[in-house]
Amino acid sequence: MAKGIKAGDEVAITAIVRKRVTEDRVSVSIPHYGFPHSIVDRTSALKKGQPIELTGNVLRVDENTVTVNLSPPVTVDIAAVKLVTSYVPPTRKKPLVDKPI
Numbered sequence: 001m002a003k004g005i006k007a008g009d010e011v012a013i014t015a016i017v018r019k020r021v022t023e024d025r026v027s028v029s030i031p032h033y034g035f036p037h038s039i040v041d042r043t044s045a046l047k048k049g050q051p052i053e054l055t056g057n058v059l060r061v062d063e064n065t066v067t068v069n070l071s072p073p074v075t076v077d078i079a080a081v082k083l084v085t086s087y088v089p090p091t092r093k094k095p096l097v098d099k100p101i
Contacts, residue, residue, distance in 0.1 A: 005078065008087030009058045011068055013080055017050045028052060032077035037070070055084055 005011060015028040015037070026041040039054065046052065056074075058081075060067040067075045 004086075005058060005061055005066060005081065005083055006087065007058050007061060010055060010084040010087075011058055011066070011081040012053045012055045012084050013068065013070075013074075013076060014051050014082075015054050017046050017048055017052055019048055020046070026052075028054070030054070030074060030076060031080045033074055033080075037074065039070075057087075 013030055015030045018027040018029050018036075021027050021038055023044075024040055024042050025038050026046050027036060027038045030037055039052075054070055056068040056070045058066055059069050059073055061078075064078055065075050066078050066081050067073050068081065
């Protein structure tokens with residue numbers, strides 16, 4: 001599902017809403033991640049059991065796991081992520097070497 005993911009790519013993880021913690025925070029369950037996670041949600045439209053897509057940048061890729069920066073970093077199975085945009089390094093407009101005089 002997530003072939004070709006590399007560091008710097010923007011990926012999405014589909015999480016399930018567990019409950020509303022406060023007026024502006026929602027607890028979510030992330031697949032293949034064994035810890036609770038909460039996100040800021042200023043709208044009151046999210047309800048228990050509803051899927052939500054969390055996006056973040058890939059920090060590290062191992063054999064079967066991917067670390068995504070969801071603030072804090074979350075390490076999940078590579079099958080749980082979906083590629084949104086691939087990272088393209090910036091191109092250099094001027095050469096590193098100065099022109100001879």
